[in-house]
Amino acid sequence: MPVYEYYCSHCRTKFEALRPMRAADDPIRCEHCDSQRTARVLSVFFAASGGADGEARSLGGGCGCGGQCGCGASHN
Numbered sequence: 001m002p003v004y005e006y007y008c009s010h011c012r013t014k015f016e017a018l019r020p021m022r023a024a025d026d027p028i029r030c031e032h033c034d035s036q037r038t039a040r041v042l043s044v045f046f047a048a049s050g051g052a053d054g055e056a057r058s059l060g061g062g063c064g065c066g067g068q069c070g071c072g073a074s075h076n
């Protein structure tokens with residue numbers, strides 16, 4: 001079961017919860033103040049994938065194949 005991160009706008013605290021994927025966006029009570037003013041935080045997964053993209057881009061132009069796949073990378 002995946003871990004989701006939630007943010008409570010009542011006490012301004014983040015907390016995590018283990019939930020089935022289909023229940024990820026269901027209402028959940030804050031574990032600190034028991035408020036239902038919570039929202040799922042999407043940053044964990046997307047921050048991780050964005051970091052991977054940044055790493056690939058820093059390797060140089062084109063797709064990094066050295067010109068062998070016809071992507072237009074300079075090889076002359």
Ligand SMILES: [Zn+2]
Nearest residue numbers: 008011030033
């Ligand atoms: Zn709270």
